[in-house]
Amino acid sequence: DTEVTQTPKHLVMGMTNKKSLKCEQHMGHRAMYWYKQKAKKPPELMFVYSYEKLSINESVPSRFSPECPNSSLLNLHLHALQPEDSALYLCASSPGLQSSYEQYFGPGTRLTVT
Amino acid sequence: AQSVSQHNHHVILSEAASLELGCNYSYGGTVNLFWYVQYPGQHLQLLLKYFSGDPLVKGIKGFEAEFIKSKFSFNLRKPSVQWSDTAEYFCAVTGYGGATNKLIFGTGTLLAVQP
DSSP states (O other): OOOEEEEOSEEEEOTTOEEEEEEEEOSOOSEEEEEEEOTTSOOEEEEEEETTEEEEEOSOOTTEEEEEEETTEEEEEEESOOGGGOEEEEEEEESSSOTTSOOEEOOOEEEEEO | OOEEEOSOSEEEEETTOOEEEOOEEEOSSOEEEEEEEEOTTSOOEEEEEEOSSOSEEEOGGGOEEEEEGGGTEEEEEESSOOGGGOEEEEEEEEETTOSSOOOEEOOOEEEEEEO
């Protein structure tokens, strides 16, 4: 199974809502990532987890809160978002943090903030 | 700072035409290089990658790429494109031997193949 799954596929939320994005992989990978992709732009790294510990936070605003409850799951908790946070949020995983490892991407959650 | 440039933002080709997409990177060290593809409505997937050894790398679906160190380039090629190759193509780089696996993507090239 070389699949990364993400739920929900689409999410519409108001600026005062709290919601969560979920990502799951069953490849035994120990590194997981969150990326943000705006329309017609490349993915931009937000967070990296390694062995369930936060390894990189790319200066992401605190209204985005990642969580890695176990080695297969990665969540992104959203609170008080702004309309400019509307984007495709991609999850990825890799066997580890070595730079030679391929990252496997999920299909993404398309988020709209109203 | 690390960066990746893709000069062709939008390419339109007819079926059976040859394809070459440019990719140049800026990085103060040895790199790992990747080409990812995003088909319409689908997730990003790896086409091919270069870490070391033979600079001509073959990937899936008949794609290949050549690493030219002196030019800081990693251009993607395919001798004869098909309609099903319509997609967005991203070149990406990580620092060789690094322990963060931070992928830096280029801005992408949107390829439209006309039947």
